[in-house]
Amino acid sequence: MSRRKKTSPAEDVVDLIALLPWYVGVILALAGYLLLHRIAIAPLPSALGPGALGNVMVGTMGRGLATAGQYIVPILCLAGAAISAWRRHARRSLMDNVTRSDAPDILDDMSWREFEILVGEGFRLQGYQVAENFEAGPDDGIDLTLRKNGEKYLVQCKQWRAFKVGVPVVRELYGVMTAKGAVGGFVVTSGRFTPEAEAFASGRNLRLLDGPQLHRLLKQARGSASARPDDGNRAGQATNAAPQAAKTAAPSCPRCAQPMVRRTARKGVNAGQEFWGCSSYPRCRGTA
Template sequence: MARRKKSSPAEDLIDLVALLPWYVGVVLAVVAYVVLHRIAMAPLVAFKPGDVSGAMVGGVGRGLASVGQYILPLLCLAGAAISAWRRRTRISLLDSATRSDAPSVLNGMSWREFEMLVGESFRLQGYAVEENHTPGPDDGVDLVLRKSGERYLVQCKQWRALKVGVPVVRELYGAMAAMGAAGGFVVTSGQFTSEAQEFANGRNLRLIDGAKLHHLLRQAEAAKSTGQPKPERSAERAPGSDTGSANAPAPSCPKCAQTMVRRTAKKGANAGQQFWGCSDYPRCRGTA
């Protein structure tokens, strides 16, 4: 998705503060006012006769501080207000999405709201989420996740009619290699083509369709209200994480979101090795 072009440093500052929790923006506004106010009200320093440059620098500094003590805090407060609004919007979107399983709930959102909802679902799984607010094309990355020192990339596709094909998955995979990410997620309100699923199979990529996203959102909402372990531990493990431990909780099927069960391969090159298989087998042949 293309982002709007920013036209001034003031907008850059507002966007930067908006990425922080709203209360951090308020604290920055207070600190900025206190510091600049002290500079603006500080007594003039006596300069040596003929030191014109020193007098000019001191006067300009006081003048900038006199104006900045009001402008800079206002910009920080504007960023804090945007941050608070985004937080409230995410909570509202999460509530709306968890009340109904109807596809129209996701399809009725704007692409920006869909990205915010996906970001909130990962926040509730314990990830630190960085939304892409830079101008221009997003290069296949809408969200950057961080957890346990690792970075993961997310591409969101709110496609109502077409299935998400393999070019989108390849694009994210290329971005992962370029940015050195540990894994990635492609999230859609619809479905994926079989070619996309085949490409992601065996790679540090997870494809999350509309049905699975609903499942994760409901788990996240339940975990938030009950204080139980977050869904990333039981439903959506990070790409590349170990799923072979005997004590690993059962993940959800990447194709149908049903709970998976541990099975042992009986033939082929992987004979004797354990893997996760969909509990709805043979109707669904999803594995992990």
């Protein structure tokens, strides 16, 4: 896929910040302002001798740059943070729309950029770290770079509505994997693959995902991610239930060490009340 060309270093900075979580951009904005503001308000050294004039000029220039930078740097960082937050919201909204729909052509009605975002979010939900390719110029066909357990995987996305992905695309990705040291690769399409492409990928560390397979994979990933909080709640409930079970566990008889059972007093001042009695009663009359 073609990439948007950048026009200035400031845009490069914004794009770099946008790759980070949005809160990191906010932290960088605050830290940048505090640091540059401190430099901007620092007093200039006095020119006491001939050699000190150069220091004064350098200090004046640094103070001027810090005065402007204390506003420019936070603005760039906040812009990147806003883009990061928007992308996160867009990814989740796109994922929700796709996984809740049963329409067979749901993947055909989106742009190639939305398709890449959707695929990336699906891999994120499976525990991969996803880096999207924002570089201008040739990209070797790589749209996403995945990392998991210290290993690298490459992903090529093909948003083709009317064509089948042939073996040249799969063979190209396999060559790039070898050149870049990736342990595996994925070719993902909204359409289908030719039998030749499937035959080439068979037996290699390549996985081909067509439209129906991708749709099922996204639903499974979304369901697994939604179930994790519930699993945590169930684990917490089990943890809380353990002490209660321990409290109600039958104690051992203090006389013969046999397990005790709950009994109900039938007469006397404690009639109607429960107590622990030895299971060997009447041979043993131990109580607790």
